[in-house]
Amino acid sequence: MTEELAELVARHPLFAGLPTDVASLVAGCAHNAAFGAGELLLAEGEPAEALYLLRRGRVALEIRKPGSGQLVVETLRPGEVVGLSWLFPPHRWKTDARAMEPVGVVSVDAACLLAKAEADPAFGFALMKRLLPVLLSRLQATRVRLLDLYGDGAHR
Amino acid sequence: MARTAERPAKAGTSLVPLAYRVAWRRRETADVVTIALEAVGESLAPFRAGQFHMLTAFGVGEVAISVSGTPGAPGPVEHTIRDVGAVSHALSRLPVGGVVGARGPFGTSWDVTGLADEDVVVIAGGIGLAPLRGAVHQLSGRRGPGRLTVLVGARTPDQLVFADDVRRWRELGADVRLTVDAATPDWGGEVGLVTSLLASASFDPARTVGLLCGPEVMMRFAAADLADLGVDPSRIRISLERNMQCGAGICGHCQLGPLLLCRDGPVVTYGGAVAALMGQVER
Ligand SMILES: Cc1cc2nc3c(=O)[nH]c(=O)nc-3n(C[C@H](O)[C@H](O)[C@H](O)COP(=O)(O)OP(=O)(O)OC[C@H]3O[C@@H](n4cnc5c(N)ncnc54)[C@H](O)[C@@H]3O)c2cc1C
Numbered sequence A: 001m002t003e004e005l006a007e008l009v010a011r012h013p014l015f016a017g018l019p020t021d022v023a024s025l026v027a028g029c030a031h032n033a034a035f036g037a038g039e040l041l042l043a044e045g046e047p048a049e050a051l052y053l054l055r056r057g058r059v060a061l062e063i064r065k066p067g068s069g070q071l072v073v074e075t076l077r078p079g080e081v082v083g084l085s086w087l088f089p090p091h092r093w094k095t096d097a098r099a100m101e102p103v104g105v106v107s108v109d110a111a112c113l114l115a116k117a118e119a120d121p122a123f124g125f126a127l128m129k130r131l132l133p134v135l136l137s138r139l140q141a142t143r144v145r146l147l148d149l150y151g152d153g154a155h156r
Numbered sequence B: 001m002a003r004t005a006e007r008p009a010k011a012g013t014s015l016v017p018l019a020y021r022v023a024w025r026r027r028e029t030a031d032v033v034t035i036a037l038e039a040v041g042e043s044l045a046p047f048r049a050g051q052f053h054m055l056t057a058f059g060v061g062e063v064a065i066s067v068s069g070t071p072g073a074p075g076p077v078e079h080t081i082r083d084v085g086a087v088s089h090a091l092s093r094l095p096v097g098g099v100v101g102a103r104g105p106f107g108t109s110w111d112v113t114g115l116a117d118e119d120v121v122v123i124a125g126g127i128g129l130a131p132l133r134g135a136v137h138q139l140s141g142r143r144g145p146g147r148l149t150v151l152v153g154a155r156t157p158d159q160l161v162f163a164d165d166v167r168r169w170r171e172l173g174a175d176v177r178l179t180v181d182a183a184t185p186d187w188g189g190e191v192g193l194v195t196s197l198l199a200s201a202s203f204d205p206a207r208t209v210g211l212l213c214g215p216e217v218m219m220r221f222a223a224a225d226l227a228d229l230g231v232d233p234s235r236i237r238i239s240l241e242r243n244m245q246c247g248a249g250i251c252g253h254c255q256l257g258p259l260l261l262c263r264d265g266p267v268v269t270y271g272g273a274v275a276a277l278m279g280q281v282e283r
């Protein structure tokens, strides 16, 4: 079972190309999970306790906008990662994440992963080298979106 | 008399507009309409996808508007117009039967003939899909191994144009993805930066041609992302806009560095001088 998980972990773009023993370390903290369409993977304000490697289905990151309900601010596709707030204090989710359709993930227990990273700095560094580019590219995408890329359309 | 290059400008092709009538109109979004124009008398020369006409709203002024129809398609010629100022407002309010002046077609085209074997990635921002629409129609009908990916971004779902065409392109096998900056959950489509869709798109960078149209800032980031993925900048084409007056390479209003964009553009090859002129050099 853990071997199967290690394979799933190693095949996910976040960990692709990592040595199998590293993938096995991650898999030791992981299990498969499924969510029905509309179900929440994580909820704003709740403790951030897992890293989800998205394998199947799309996930919407939503922010509750007082007065006008939920606003989708980003959608994530298979091969992407859902949930990074477990990395740093205060370890609470900043958005909701909702399955837009039936979703399959490898769910990695954050406390377990962090403990392994603390105990094995080489593993911890390898993990950070995989996670930081995700954070950076999301930061950059957010910056570019601040430019109001389409303005009132292509000609603004 | 023999026809020579020195003969006086023929109506329509250069500085003298021809009369065109609105045959039909269709609202695309709250501030975008498509008007289809048919010649009252003499017709303009055939256009190629990506070229533009200079349209006159009588008594108001003249502006550059790309043709949004398909080259060679029978019937009136479509133009998709966003109401942003005096002239575009007057054009977008024209009723069926209303008359405009039209000159052209002007400029360079997307030049999609001969791309049967290539993967083509089209990236459009908002109404930037209008100048690309004819090219996408042509590409979605081509025979050959080349794949077609169309990525369209807009601020909100109600700013997306050409829903019927999107359906048709998908039926013809194109991978068409729409993304917006923010939406309510009932949207169901993608939310995020248009270029983030590139990661999951299927194309072989070594034999990919990119066609980009939208605000310059969007094209700059999209071109840089395509180049980072391995697409040769000389195979990325973008459509640039400047204030057009004569449209015929005479007045110099549309100058960008060494280029007169009414003549050498609007479709130009990204990379080299153009990338530098767009600020790419600071990277
Ligand atoms: C080659 C070419 C093709 C074009 N194709 C289309 C098209 O298919 N559909 C369409 O709706 N528009 C198109 N445009 C843009 C269109 O020409 C302008 O929106 C129009 O000139 C605005 O004139 P106006 O009198 O309505 O507004 P104005 O009163 O002249 O301008 C209103 C506001 O829009 C800004 N503006 C004007 N022109 C542009 C521009 N080109 N880019 C960015 N901001 C601008 C002005 O700075 C001002 O803030 C094209 C332009 C070019 C050069």
Ligand code: FES
Residues within 6 Å of the ligand: B243, B244, B245, B246, B247, B248, B249, B250, B251, B252, B253, B254, B255, B260, B261, B262, B263
């Ligand atoms: S618009 Fe006059 S030279 Fe281009």
